[in-house]
Amino acid sequence: MAQVSLRRLTKTYDGGVAAVKAIDLEIADREFVVLVGPSGCGKTTTLRMIAGLEEVTAGEIRIGGEVVNDIPPRDRDIAMVFQNYALYPHMTVFENMAFGLKLRGFPREEIARRVDRAARILGLGELLDRKPKALSGGQRQRVAMGRAIVRDPKVFLFDEPLSNLDAQLRVQMRTEIKAVHQTVKTTTVYVTHDQVEAMTLADRVVVMNQGRIEQAGPPGELYANPATRFVAGFIGSPAMNMIPARLVPTAAALAVALEGGPTLPVPAERTARYAAHVGRDLLFGIRPEHVTEATRTDKPNLAPIDVTLDVVEPMGMETLVHFRLGRTSVCARVDPQAAGAPGEAMRLAVQMDRMHLIDPATDRVL
Amino acid sequence: MAPDGVSGTIARGEADVTVPRRRTGSLARLARRRSTIAFLLALPLILIIAGLVAWPATWAIYLSTLNRRMTASVGLDNYLFLIESETFRMVVWQSCFFAITAVLLKALIGFWLAHMLHTIPARGQRKWRGMLLIPWVIPPALSTLGWWWMFDPSYSSINWILNVFGFPSIPWLGTPWWARIAVVTVNVWYGAPFFMIMYLAALKSVPEQLYEAAAIDGATGLQKLLYVTLPMMRNIIAITVLFSLIVTFANYDIVRVLTNGGPRDTTHLFATYAFQVGILSGHLPRGAAVSLFMLPILAVAAFFILRGVSRRAREMM
Amino acid sequence: MDAATSAANRDFPKLYRRAGSLSRERAWALRAAYASLGFAAVIFLAPPVYMLITSLKTNAEMADQSLSPWFVREPTLEHYAAILGNPLFLGFFRNSIIVTLIVVAITMAVSVPAAFALSRMRFWGSTTLATGVFLTYLVPDTLLFIPLYQIVGSLGLLNSIWGLVLVYPTLTVPFCTWIMIGYFASIPKELDEAALIDGASWLQMLLRIFVPVALPGIIAATIFAFTVSWAAFVYPTAFITKPEAMPLTIGVVSQLVRGDTFAWGQIMAGALLAALPPVVVYVFLLDYYIAGLTAGATKG
Numbered sequence: 001m002a003q004v005s006l007r008r009l010t011k012t013y014d015g016g017v018a019a020v021k022a023i024d025l026e027i028a029d030r031e032f033v034v035l036v037g038p039s040g041c042g043k044t045t046t047l048r049m050i051a052g053l054e055e056v057t058a059g060e061i062r063i064g065g066e067v068v069n070d071i072p073p074r075d076r077d078i079a080m081v082f083q084n085y086a087l088y089p090h091m092t093v094f095e096n097m098a099f100g101l102k103l104r105g106f107p108r109e110e111i112a113r114r115v116d117r118a119a120r121i122l123g124l125g126e127l128l129d130r131k132p133k134a135l136s137g138g139q140r141q142r143v144a145m146g147r148a149i150v151r152d153p154k155v156f157l158f159d160e161p162l163s164n165l166d167a168q169l170r171v172q173m174r175t176e177i178k179a180v181h182q183t184v185k186t187t188t189v190y191v192t193h194d195q196v197e198a199m200t201l202a203d204r205v206v207v208m209n210q211g212r213i214e215q216a217g218p219p220g221e222l223y224a225n226p227a228t229r230f231v232a233g234f235i236g237s238p239a240m241n242m243i244p245a246r247l248v249p250t251a252a253a254l255a256v257a258l259e260g261g262p263t264l265p266v267p268a269e270r271t272a273r274y275a276a277h278v279g280r281d282l283l284f285g286i287r288p289e290h291v292t293e294a295t296r297t298d299k300p301n302l303a304p305i306d307v308t309l310d311v312v313e314p315m316g317m318e319t320l321v322h323f324r325l326g327r328t329s330v331c332a333r334v335d336p337q338a339a340g341a342p343g344e345a346m347r348l349a350v351q352m353d354r355m356h357l358i359d360p361a362t363d364r365v366l
Numbered sequence: 367m368a369p370d371g372v373s374g375t376i377a378r379g380e381a382d383v384t385v386p387r388r389r390t391g392s393l394a395r396l397a398r399r400r401s402t403i404a405f406l407l408a409l410p411l412i413l414i415i416a417g418l419v420a421w422p423a424t425w426a427i428y429l430s431t432l433n434r435r436m437t438a439s440v441g442l443d444n445y446l447f448l449i450e451s452e453t454f455r456m457v458v459w460q461s462c463f464f465a466i467t468a469v470l471l472k473a474l475i476g477f478w479l480a481h482m483l484h485t486i487p488a489r490g491q492r493k494w495r496g497m498l499l500i501p502w503v504i505p506p507a508l509s510t511l512g513w514w515w516m517f518d519p520s521y522s523s524i525n526w527i528l529n530v531f532g533f534p535s536i537p538w539l540g541t542p543w544w545a546r547i548a549v550v551t552v553n554v555w556y557g558a559p560f561f562m563i564m565y566l567a568a569l570k571s572v573p574e575q576l577y578e579a580a581a582i583d584g585a586t587g588l589q590k591l592l593y594v595t596l597p598m599m600r601n602i603i604a605i606t607v608l609f610s611l612i613v614t615f616a617n618y619d620i621v622r623v624l625t626n627g628g629p630r631d632t633t634h635l636f637a638t639y640a641f642q643v644g645i646l647s648g649h650l651p652r653g654a655a656v657s658l659f660m661l662p663i664l665a666v667a668a669f670f671i672l673r674g675v676s677r678r679a680r681e682m683m
Numbered sequence: 684m685d686a687a688t689s690a691a692n693r694d695f696p697k698l699y700r701r702a703g704s705l706s707r708e709r710a711w712a713l714r715a716a717y718a719s720l721g722f723a724a725v726i727f728l729a730p731p732v733y734m735l736i737t738s739l740k741t742n743a744e745m746a747d748q749s750l751s752p753w754f755v756r757e758p759t760l761e762h763y764a765a766i767l768g769n770p771l772f773l774g775f776f777r778n779s780i781i782v783t784l785i786v787v788a789i790t791m792a793v794s795v796p797a798a799f800a801l802s803r804m805r806f807w808g809s810t811t812l813a814t815g816v817f818l819t820y821l822v823p824d825t826l827l828f829i830p831l832y833q834i835v836g837s838l839g840l841l842n843s844i845w846g847l848v849l850v851y852p853t854l855t856v857p858f859c860t861w862i863m864i865g866y867f868a869s870i871p872k873e874l875d876e877a878a879l880i881d882g883a884s885w886l887q888m889l890l891r892i893f894v895p896v897a898l899p900g901i902i903a904a905t906i907f908a909f910t911v912s913w914a915a916f917v918y919p920t921a922f923i924t925k926p927e928a929m930p931l932t933i934g935v936v937s938q939l940v941r942g943d944t945f946a947w948g949q950i951m952a953g954a955l956l957a958a959l960p961p962v963v964v965y966v967f968l969l970d971y972y973i974a975g976l977t978a979g980a981t982k983g
Contacts, residue, residue, distance in 0.1 A: 053876050074882035086873035090895040099891075100881035147877075403885050404804035408812065411797035411860060418853045419819045422830035429830060479723055482716040494720050496969050501727050503965045503972075505914030507932045508954040511940075512734040515947055521745070523733055523752040555727065560976070567977040587712075609821070616823030619916045623936055637825035637917070644829045645921050654829045661826070668821045672814070 002064030002154035002187055003029045004050065009059035011045050019045040021211040022059060032181050032188045034202035036195055037234070042211040043191045044159060050189060051157050052076050064154055074103075079148035080157040084164060085140045087132040087147075094128040097146045111150075118149040121183055122176075138169045145177070149184060156181075158190040162197060174200055195235050199223070207231050229283070229363040232356060238288050238320065241330045242358065245284035247277055256284050256357070260326020264303040267353045274357060277366060285356035285365070288320065288331040293338035294347040302349040309342050321346065430655035434648075444655040453631050457639045458659070460546065464635060465615040468553040472614075473607055475554065476561020481591075483562070484569045495566065502559040510623040513552045514539075517624070542632035545625050549633050552620050557613075561606060568602040569595065605674045608667045616660060636660050731955075738762050738951040745947060762948035763956070766939075771926055772953055775934030779957075782847050782930055783912040789848070790855040790908040795901065798863030799889045803875060813864060820857035824917045827853065832921050842925045850918050854911050859904040862975060866900030867893060903975030906968055910961045931957040 004027040011020040020042040027033050035043035048054040050061055052073035061068050068076050079100075087096050094115055101111045119125050122142040132140055141161060148156055161177070162170045178201055181188055192198055198205045199219040206216040207230070214234075215227040226232035232240050244259040247266070254266040254274055266274060294304050307323035307330075319339040321332050323346075332348050340346045357366045433440045448454040479498065483491055501509065516523050517538035525535040538548045572595060580590050596603075618637040621627065627634040627642060634642070636657060644653015737745065739758040744750060766772050800806070801813050831850055832841075840846030870893065878888045894901065919933040926938050935953045939946065965972050 051876075051880060053879065073876075073879045078880065080877070080880050082873040082877060084871055084873055086871065086877040088874065088877075088892060088896070090898075099878075103882040103887065147881075400804055400885070401806035404800040404806040404809070407796035407800035407804075407889075408806075408809070410793040411816070411856060412812065414793060414852050414856050415815060415819050418831070418850060419822055419827065419857075422827050422834060423822065425833070426827070426830040429833070475723075478719065482719040485712050485716040486720070492969075494724070495973070496966075497724050498720070498727055499965075499973070500731060500962070503910070503962055504731060504958045505910075505916070505932055505961065507914070507916040507936055508958045509730055509734075511936065511950060511954045512730040512737075515737060515951065516730060516733055521748070521752065521947075526752050555730070559727065563973055563976055567973075612821055612823060616825040618825050618920075622916075622920065637823075640825065640829065641917075641921065645832065650829055650833065657826050657829060660823070664821065664823070664826070668818060671821065672817065675817070 003027055003031075003062075004155055004187060004189065005062045006046070006050075007060045007062075009046065009049065009061060010057045011042070011049060011054060012057045018211055020049070023208075023211075023213050025206060025213065025216065027187060027189065029187055030185045032178075032190065032201060032203045033206060034190045034192060034198040034204075035206045035208055036192055036198035037208035037214075039193060040210075041208040043193075043208045046208070047157050047159055047189060047191045050155070051078055051080050077151075077154045078157055079151045079153040079155075080159065081141075081144045081148055081161045083160040085132070085144040087140055087143055089132055092129050092131055093124060093135070093143050093146075096132070096143055097150045100147065100151050114150040114152070115146070118146040121149060121180060122146050137165050138173055141165065141173055142176070145180060149180070152184075152186075154187065156186050156188040156190075158188065158192075160192055161190075162192070163194070170197075177201060195237065199235070205235075207234060209234075226356070226365055228365060229285075229358045229360075232285050232358065232365060236287055238331050240285050240287050240356070241291070241328070242283045242285050243325055243328045243330060245282055245357075247274060247279065247282060247357070249278055254278065256282075256355075258284060258325055259328070260324070262303075262305050264305070264350060264352060265301075266355070267301045274366060277357065277359070281360065282366070283358040283360055285358055286350060287354065288333045290351040290354040291330070291332035291348050292351070293334045294349040295338060299349075299351050301352040303352050304347055304349050306345060306347050308345050309340055312339055312342055314339070321348075426654045426658060429651050430658055432651040434651065436651060440651075444652045445659075447652070448655055448659070453634075454639070454656070456631060457634045457636060457656075460633060461615060461635045463546065464550060464553070464617070464633075465611055468550045468557065468614050469607060469610050471550070471554045472557040472561050472610060473603070475558040477565050477603075479558070479562040480565035480569055483566050495563070499559045499563060501556050502563075506556050506619045507623055509556065510552055510620050513548075513555075514624055517548055539625055540629060542629055545629055545633050549621055549624055552624060553614060553617065556620070557610060561610070564602065564606045565599065568599045572598045601674050601677060605671055608671045608674070612664050612667050612671075615663060731958075734951045734955055738948055738955055740948060742946075742948060762946075762952040766949050766953045766956065771938060772934070774927060775929055775931045775938075775957075778844050778928065778934075779913060779930040779932075782844050782851065783909060785848050786851040786855060786912040787905060787908045789852055790859050791901070791905060793852065794856050794860040794863055794904065795894065796889065798860050798867055799893055801860070802864045802867040803893075804885065816857050816860050816864075819853070820861055824854060824915075828917050828921045831918070835922055841922050842928050844928055844930070846922050847915070847919060847930065850922075851912050851915060854915060854918075855908040858911075859908055862904055862907070863897070863900055866897040870896055899971060899974060902968065902971045906964055906972050907975045909964060913961050 004025075006023055006025040008022045008024065009020055010018070010022050012018045023042075023046065025033075035046060037043050045054060049056050050063075052068065052071065056069045063076060063078070088099065091099065097115045097118060098111045101114065106114075115128070119128060122145060124139070124142055124146055127135065127139060127143075132143065135143065144161070158177070162173055165173060174197060177190075190201060199222075202219055204216060205219050205222050207214040207222065209230045215222060215231045222231060222235050226235060226240075229242070233242070243261070245256045246259075248255050248257050248263065250265065252265075253268050253271045255263045256266060257263040294302075307325070309321050309323055310329070311322040313320040313322075314336060317336075318333050319336045321334055321339055322329055323332070324330070334348070338346075358364070359366055429436070430444055431439050431441055433443075483494055483498075486494070515521070519537065519540060522535065522538060524538070529535060537544055539545050576594050576598070577590055580594050585593065615635075616637055617635055618641070621633055621635050621638045622641070625633045627638050631639075636659060640653045640656035642653075643656055644650050733753070736753060736755055739755045739760070739762075741757060741759050741761070744756055750756070797816075801809055801816070835841055835846040835850065838846070838849075840849060874892060874896070875888055878892050883891065914932060915930075916932045916936075919930050920937075923929050923933060926934065929938065935950070935957050939950045939953050
């Protein structure tokens with residue numbers, strides 16, 4: 001068990017491509033941290049540097065307080081689960097899990113005891129004599145985790161472990177990974193490009209983009225208060241609507257004038273926060289679930305808008321409706337009963353206390 | 367190494383100031399260690415390539431400039447002598463005729479058979495493939511003995527069949543042209559199965575969906591061949607043909623066993639002639655010169671193969 | 684398709700004519716395929732079959748020109764008995780076995796580690812070396828036998844099977860290394876990373892992960908090395924003139940064929956026996972054999 005800390009960690013490849021740019025991150029003991037971001041954002045490179053599979057260009061990695069930059073992977077006391085499982089095809093499940101222990105010279109009874117325990121945690125008891133070829137995708141995934149568990153390492157590293165599974169299995173394995181972490185409580189760094197995985201698994205989500213950390217925080221915090229335009233757009237599905245807008249002063253307080261749309265009142269408690277940005281070109285950010293049918297009155301600060309529906313997508317428990325405001329296509333989540341047909345007019349309500357204003361010059365959320 | 371290593375271990379527990387120096391030292395050492403192991407693993411290979419291929423090839427060039435007793439340099443005299451020799455010009459001509467005819471026939475027959483194999487149900491393919499590859503499996507020096515006996519002037523079993531159908535006997539190895547045809551025939555018999563296997567593997571690698579898409583677009587069988595199969599196989603066809611060109615050009619076994627260059631040196635190839643001049647007649651330098659005449663042609667073929675292989679490697683990524 | 688276009692299509696019947704029944708077309712294609720394959724099989728198998736027929740004939744039957752050469756009336760094993768009782772021939776066999784086994788061992792010991800180093804552990808000049816391996820494979824033995832004749836001679840190894848053991852690796856090592864590079868390259872990179880994290884050293888990784896995982900490739904390479912060493916002809920012809928040191932290929936061709944009194948039955952029996960080991964290997968390891976054959980061009 002150990003904390004992991006990255007200080008000014010940098011990776012520049014031979015061709016001069018900077019994959020990771022001086023990131024700082026403190027991961028507490030027993031914490032489950034998920035690195036998430038689009039492909040090429042540097043999350044996998046970061047993980048591989050922690051594992052010792054990539055050399056560090058500059059900066060420092062500490063595991064349990066010890067600087068590990070120069071230590072080869074086998075001496076870092078870490079375990080890793082790979083995207084394609086990387087099970088040794090010529091070894092049985094037992095041998096796969098035992099291999100790392102055998103190379104480290106563990107006595108046979110100890111190996112058997114540990115493999116047994118891991119097999120029990122993961123429900124692999126029946127499969128110990130099988131070869132990986134005879135296993136299903138989910139079982140292979142479990143063996144890969146078992147191989148990590150038996151080592152009882154300081155840190156677990158997961159590199160997109162679920163992306164080779166089909167959708168249903170992915171949900172199931174996600175739950176299992178969480179359950180395993182609650183059992184063994186090992187510090188975990190988990191890389192994924194799937195924001196749902198990140199939100200559901202993490203104690204803390206770290207959103208990366210272009211080699212930098214955009215924002216790190218608990219899932220709910222990232223969802224409710226994204227710090228940057230990138231995080232606002234990346235977390236949440238369907239993505240947050242961003243509509244070009246301008247802040248205008250009104251008699252009482254402030255309002256946002258949407259491009260090609262109405263002017264909506266800003267909640268009074270935000271007047272001070274936004275006062276400095278009056279008159280500037282901004283982006284008005286609002287999640288689809290915060291634009292609903294106007295018949296609802298249970299929320300404060302509802303601002304009505306009248307729109308003409310373009311596309312209507314029934315999802316079952318709710319319906320997504322798309323309409324245009326100026327050049328922007330906007331999505332709203334409404335009750336299936338309330339949704340109209342394409343081409344029809346509809347009155348929607350915007351929950352103004354869930355609004356965000358983004359400065360397009362700095363890409364920061366104000 | 368040693369003092370540096372010691373200071374490295376001492377520094378391990380110390381303050382951050384020593385970090386950069388220690389890092390570079392240790393990383394470089396790790397990388398150096400890996401390269402050293404890798405180099406040692408590859409060393410026997412390097413020795414074989416350098417000592418038994420690169421060095422002899424270089425030595426051959428030097429050797430070809432010496433006189434018969436290898437006591438003095440004669441410059442390019444060996445080459446000039448060969449260029450002016452009637453027999454050698456025939457060797458050049460026959461080598462080209464042999465290689466080009468044989469490779470073309472092998473490629474065409476191989477392609478046809480591969481296509482036919484690809485047509486029949488997958489269950490039967492293994493059996494046929496196994497049977498048709500037999501000529502390639504028997505050491506050519508030995509199977510050519512069988513052909514020699516089939517071409518025997520008085521007991522030829524091929525002529526017996528011709529006679530049954532009312533054709534006259536053919537003096538297979540007795541006249542220059544029939545001997546040339548015989549040599550090419552044996553080489554095609556031996557090499558066509560190789561082409562068949564290569565093309566079959568390539569045919570199998572063309573995704574079935576492309577054919578289905580072409581069929582829905584209205585392509586006939588011939589159009590599928592022209593617009594789907596051949597473009598997809600272009601690279602592998604080129605590699606196989608060029609590779610076979612090298613091997614056929616440098617062929618030795620078949621001619622040595624079947625005709626030994628005769629009648630009247632009309633079927634000699636570079637290799638058999640080099641053997642005759644260099645080893646049998648004992649003029650090593652001139653023999654070396656004969657085989658070195660192959661070099662330019664081989665180099666051109668090798669260049670294009672290498673290009674094709676790397677291009678294919680890129681496509682497969 | 685709306686009404687207008689379907690009407691237009693009907694106006695151009697040539698564009699949309701039916702090409703005939705699918706099943707009938709398929710049946711004809713199959714018939715053509717089987718006919719071609721059958722014809723090819725007859726031609727391809729005729730020489731070895733004829734060799735077998737000849738080897739089973741008595742000398743009297745062979746000499747009788749009134750009989751069909753393609754049938755045996757009184758099969759006899761006398762040629763096989765004679766050739767197997769010939770100490771010279773048994774000597775060829777022994778030489779071939781010794782040379783081939785040693786060369787196969789050397790080849791695998793050289794090419795597997797080298798392929799591992801070249802495909803997984805980049806070092807200075809490793810890409811050049813990989814290209815060099817491939818180029819070496821393209822250099823034919825007939826280009827090298829004269830300088831090698833001198834080199835082997837200067838080592839005093841002419842007329843010795845050890846001369847062959849020395850030079851045969853030039854025939855086998857480049858190709859085996861090349862296909863092993865291909866096989867190793869197809870092993871996912873994550874597998875060695877998992878092994879690194881599990882604590883394996885480079886040698887452990889090679890022996891405990893790569894060798895077992897690439898076993899089909901190793902078998903294919905071994906088969907290749909075996910067949911090539913067994914069938915090698917140019918080098919023994921050039922380096923060996925003493926019958927005692929000859930391997931099978933040159934032995935059968937040069938020693939059994941004497942003057943004009945050809946003992947065809949014995950020659951054919953000897954040639955067939957000499958060809959037997961590679962054919963047996965081929966029959967039992969067909970899939971590996973073909974994998975190795977096609978690997979050179981399709982992998983890497």
